[in-house]
Amino acid sequence: MDTQRTADLGFAKLDLDRADRTGTPEVVYAAGKTPAQTVECLAALLEGGAAPAWATRVDDETAAAVLERWPDAVVDTGARCAFVGELPEPVGNVVVLTAGTSDGAVAAEVVATLRASGVGCTRVDDVGVAGVHRVLAVAPRIAAADAVVVVAGMDGALPSVVAGLTDRLVVAVPTSVGYGAAFEGLAALLTMLTACAPGVLVVNIDNGFGAGVAAARIVRSAQR
Amino acid sequence: MDTQRTADLGFAKLDLDRADRTGTPEVVYAAGKTPAQTVECLAALLEGGAAPAWATRVDDETAAAVLERWPDAVVDTGARCAFVGELPEPVGNVVVLTAGTSDGAVAAEVVATLRASGVGCTRVDDVGVAGVHRVLAVAPRIAAADAVVVVAGMDGALPSVVAGLTDRLVVAVPTSVGYGAAFEGLAALLTMLTACAPGVLVVNIDNGFGAGVAAARIVRSAQR
Amino acid sequence: MDTQRTADLGFAKLDLDRADRTGTPEVVYAAGKTPAQTVECLAALLEGGAAPAWATRVDDETAAAVLERWPDAVVDTGARCAFVGELPEPVGNVVVLTAGTSDGAVAAEVVATLRASGVGCTRVDDVGVAGVHRVLAVAPRIAAADAVVVVAGMDGALPSVVAGLTDRLVVAVPTSVGYGAAFEGLAALLTMLTACAPGVLVVNIDNGFGAGVAAARIVRSAQR
Amino acid sequence: MDTQRTADLGFAKLDLDRADRTGTPEVVYAAGKTPAQTVECLAALLEGGAAPAWATRVDDETAAAVLERWPDAVVDTGARCAFVGELPEPVGNVVVLTAGTSDGAVAAEVVATLRASGVGCTRVDDVGVAGVHRVLAVAPRIAAADAVVVVAGMDGALPSVVAGLTDRLVVAVPTSVGYGAAFEGLAALLTMLTACAPGVLVVNIDNGFGAGVAAARIVRSAQR
């Protein structure tokens, strides 16, 4: 462990060898940082070898600062992500499903994470269980995938149904969509943790980034 | 309100006109009573005109006491209910579904309640969403029903799927089946309250009696 | 299930046969959509046969966009709903009660839902249990109804009292009215789930739409 | 404060002047003590001047130990209390209501506490809001009381109704009666804290002792 490289910016210690250790570089969480800090972090990661360097929870002001510094940066406004450096060629295929249209922002973060991780994906929106024929219609695409990511708020019931249809790993992302007893995503989280079908694995509420990293690991595992 | 009849047994005040007011007589909740108290309550309700007089959460000792006093009483051990007096002829039809076999005890209470209320029913067990074809196969029977009661623990996802298939009212009963993040039925309760399909109405965890009373009211409403 | 029609707008998959299956068309939840998206959804639903097409959680900007596209649309600002197409003639009668004046916005959504569903209703406001004579005075109107919807925040005690007075089904809607230990509607929700009178069925906090759909199903069930 | 007398038994420090300071002597909470420790505490309190000395949460074994030491002690098995020494003459009148028969054990503790505090009381059981005429019938007795204690589990709705009928202080005691979403008394507790009628004051779940002490203080306040 002693040889790990670190870039010490004072306000942050960047873990430059994280991609070597874990397959995913340290990614800048822009939410608690000034635009200048995010830019400084991205620059240090680029210099440390990240390809691409990458930030999540990027607001408009930060996006502008990134583009000013690197005019060819890619900013994905739906996913609130920014990428500096060339994006890898995608391999494999992850199916990303949403239960409703309001789950789209989280799904966008999943897709952006897969893209920056060099993994291909197919996104299908609005296939919630209130019209269960919609998810049944997607079954062939699921059967051809390396893994499935299911994004759902409110009752969070979609992963249970999907996991009963496939032998692929199901990564479930509860979202904070809903009101009242949805309790900011708690209802969907509990539903997914107690899914009556095994093979469902759960990440934090609204954590599209974590789901994308996990799905990318599954694809890479299949590539080894 | 002044003319309501009450049987005052000291430890309990029995509301003899409740069936007239609400369609369901006061029912003895045996859990917190001695066998002798339950028998005394049933006797007073019988005398007050209940047909049948009826107790829930009846344990073996209480069941024995009831049968000793009224040898022709009906004791439903699965539902932990006892009935004294003739059971009415059933009218109408309520479909009662369970997600898993462990939900059976609660479903039994639903069925017993319907029976004592003079409502017919069809029970179909173990049609949880992990094998969604099972519930799709039940669709024709649901279409022919007056109402549907769905009993489910763990992820509680079944009512969402059912309500998307039918125009019948869906009464959802969360059960305390499950462990860990099921939190004694809380997960299923929240799932049902946030069901993405409208037309789902929810009762308390494990409350088969309440679901049965409600379903009976729907059937009677259709009979008027 | 294979013949279900779907309108795929990219950002949304509209379930055009939902009214045939469930009695209620897919309704546009405008909260997470742009005004243009809501309009696009309404147009697709209209073309798919919805009568009326309908959106909930409509803000002022969306209402304006709807009215610009369909000048004869009906916008119910109290209920935050918009309807495009002719509203059906009402049949039946549902009594809608509120415990306090602050529960009015949720009750308005119940009433709008009933209206779009072709069900008549009688609304009586501010009959909370702190002056129990007020609800007793409404008893005759409840006795003449097909079903009762009770909307209450704070202690949520009104459905227990109402259910003890009537043999009609009581649909209880907890609201987020209150502060402190009301916990955004949680107190009222728990009260209603544990109501000491059977025959109370509960929907999500502030879910006037769900309560209206359920009450309409009861009325239709009685019409069959 | 320096002159407060204390009896130091090693395992307990008894506050002998508490009755002088607060109107209620230190009362032995027997639940966490051996029968011998409870007896030792009672003896020290008697010697310190308590009249009577008094223990709550007394099980059968402890009751026997008390009676062996003081054959004329009064043991109230319903309330699980034991009193040594002469009980005072009652003054005043507190009405104690229960919503259901299962709330009786807690009500018994209220009554025993009033008795040992020298306060008279009237207990009326089983007047829950599912038959609201029952509590209306009690209104005249409430109007003649110094204060009202309302004991209720499940939905805990009774105090709201009572407080709307009277100008007497209402002390509300939630009980752990109920199942599922009653959450061991939490539902009733929240209901009472958010009662829509002012004038309701709440104690801990199942805390009949605390409610009795508070009601006694009200009566004494009226006697001053």
Place this chain on the structure above:
Amino acid sequence: MDTQRTADLGFAKLDLDRADRTGTPEVVYAAGKTPAQTVECLAALLEGGAAPAWATRVDDETAAAVLERWPDAVVDTGARCAFVGELPEPVGNVVVLTAGTSDGAVAAEVVATLRASGVGCTRVDDVGVAGVHRVLAVAPRIAAADAVVVVAGMDGALPSVVAGLTDRLVVAVPTSVGYGAAFEGLAALLTMLTACAPGVLVVNIDNGFGAGVAAARIVRSAQR
């Protein structure tokens, strides 16, 4: 109950005989109403005999509307209350304590409620248990009072200490003051409910109005 007078304003049903029944008139909760609605309610209550008519949670705009209609109205901005009509002469004495200066707004509501109820009071601020000598210094004033109201956020420990010093009833008001594990007043609420000294009665978080009404009832009880 049949003779209770009600003023039906459409959006509200005012309970004109509540003061006769409960000692406190219906009070307008202005938070969910327009200024015009609050004024209309106050006018109806005045006409119905309230003396004074009274509103809580009054913001600046509503206060201005009240003063425009009744230039001699009394607006207590600290307590966010408005009174129309003559305030009664105070009798009795309630001591109102706060643990910290941030609890002042809630204490102001207690004081205003007592004032409108015709009860005198003594307010002592900032006597929290971190400097326990401060509350000990107040003991003589507590001993001379009819009742004590204790307002505290954060750890909510003050009522336990006060109740151990006095034989007066202690009305405890948890406030939402604090951060983190204070959970918007939940910590203080639980502390007060589990106070190790009996004689503590609790109201909802930040409910200065309820505490004031209760304390007024105690004083009136002593006056009878």
Place this chain on the structure above:
Amino acid sequence: MDTQRTADLGFAKLDLDRADRTGTPEVVYAAGKTPAQTVECLAALLEGGAAPAWATRVDDETAAAVLERWPDAVVDTGARCAFVGELPEPVGNVVVLTAGTSDGAVAAEVVATLRASGVGCTRVDDVGVAGVHRVLAVAPRIAAADAVVVVAGMDGALPSVVAGLTDRLVVAVPTSVGYGAAFEGLAALLTMLTACAPGVLVVNIDNGFGAGVAAARIVRSAQR
């Protein structure tokens, strides 16, 4: 979906084609069943082609019933599982880590699930972060694995550390080990969901079965 085979035993509907659809056969959850019911289910699954047929949460009585019927069944008492039929040859390698010795029962269920699924595994116990050198020492074995399952109670911190060391997918199983603020596994569950290292996927508390199924899917995915 119409061709799915089902074995209808009355009390249970066994989903005979689940292995074909999902890679894992329906597994008998013995906790809510009589020994005879579990045996009957296993027999039906065997007849339906399961290899092996398999039950979890098997108590001593059920284990005996299984062994009586199939003397060559394999009962894993540590994991509380029973297998009837030949176990498949293991392929691949999953590393299973526990934080403490008390997490062993859950880890045993993971191992048994992998075994019945035909997946090889390496179990390393008691490498919690209080002695972080222990987990560092395991890094080489993790680097050679197809996936990692981490079982931890109390603070649940181990998955965060492991996920920072490896590019393998980390399946985290919170356990109910611990007391007080561990809240029956809730603390560990929340820790794992909010792990600061991405690549952690979470199952329900104590759900060794679900973690094993998921890990087996990863291995199979790598084998395709």
Place this chain on the structure above:
Amino acid sequence: MDTQRTADLGFAKLDLDRADRTGTPEVVYAAGKTPAQTVECLAALLEGGAAPAWATRVDDETAAAVLERWPDAVVDTGARCAFVGELPEPVGNVVVLTAGTSDGAVAAEVVATLRASGVGCTRVDDVGVAGVHRVLAVAPRIAAADAVVVVAGMDGALPSVVAGLTDRLVVAVPTSVGYGAAFEGLAALLTMLTACAPGVLVVNIDNGFGAGVAAARIVRSAQR
């Protein structure tokens, strides 16, 4: 880190150098182990140099097994601890306070931990804030201590008062003593975390061991 010694017993990996690293040896948590396993762990720790080797949560059967193996072992039944090997001479002084007699078992674990850690202590029981003069009387002993440990259940208010009286560090231990809204120690935990006096540090509910270890570290820090 590479040179850390470990005793690998198969079911447990004992961290033999923990005392060198952290000042406290690995201590055997006997609750989840067989008596034989606890004995085996103690033996390995002894051999690894622990002085004394030490187990917590020891039941009667385990205590007997320890005494059979090491007849001169010290078993502290109040604290449920066992020590093998010579106990060190105590240095320094920690004052251990309890709020009530029921908190004694947890305080015993604090005292045993200090004893095995070679730290002196003074225990004072039953000084809860309901009689605040009791804790004021202890102030001189607190002033002479190196640190204070305060053990309290129910309202958990004692640490706030103590921390306002002293400049010593206050280690607060919430206990699960209490019922209802005490929620198994949650109320006391929240009270202590939000203590209005700074200088209060909190451990897990009932965690006498952790409090003792922390207090010992403070004393040792003062000895350096």
Place this chain on the structure above:
Amino acid sequence: MDTQRTADLGFAKLDLDRADRTGTPEVVYAAGKTPAQTVECLAALLEGGAAPAWATRVDDETAAAVLERWPDAVVDTGARCAFVGELPEPVGNVVVLTAGTSDGAVAAEVVATLRASGVGCTRVDDVGVAGVHRVLAVAPRIAAADAVVVVAGMDGALPSVVAGLTDRLVVAVPTSVGYGAAFEGLAALLTMLTACAPGVLVVNIDNGFGAGVAAARIVRSAQR
């Protein structure tokens, strides 16, 4: 206790002898006060002998008011603290660690508190367990410290790892950093309370002030 000096400002009672009693003066919590009130409090504390007088949660407007009154006041904007009067010379050394850069604001409050308390410190940022080599690299600095303060949000896992590396007391500060199941710091709080390594003491979420006061007491204890 009778001789404690108090400055009574009407809206606040300042405890002038708190520094003598507890080692830390009363500190002004500016969050609930006007700038003028904060200035008035600081002036009274200065006059009462505080050196320095000190306020926390200071916003820009209050900072300006302080600097206008005392141009040589020290305002630490990162920590939102203001100090009036000379800051003491630092003695001792506390290591302050953060898990991530977003925890910086809370760490700044720890550092400011230590500074005003006359205690030296070393701050090391961004050493979370996702790259565990970072914290291992800090071990020598921890070994040379008097105490360690660990500030962490999200999974809150860092204190467990640190406490396994050192014999210094570890003061753990959970922060509200994170989203979803972090529940505003609750996840980190529970993790720290259940840390598998003893010697961890916990303060309220985001309570940098309390952690600093506690760490200062440890240093002073070592200086005695």
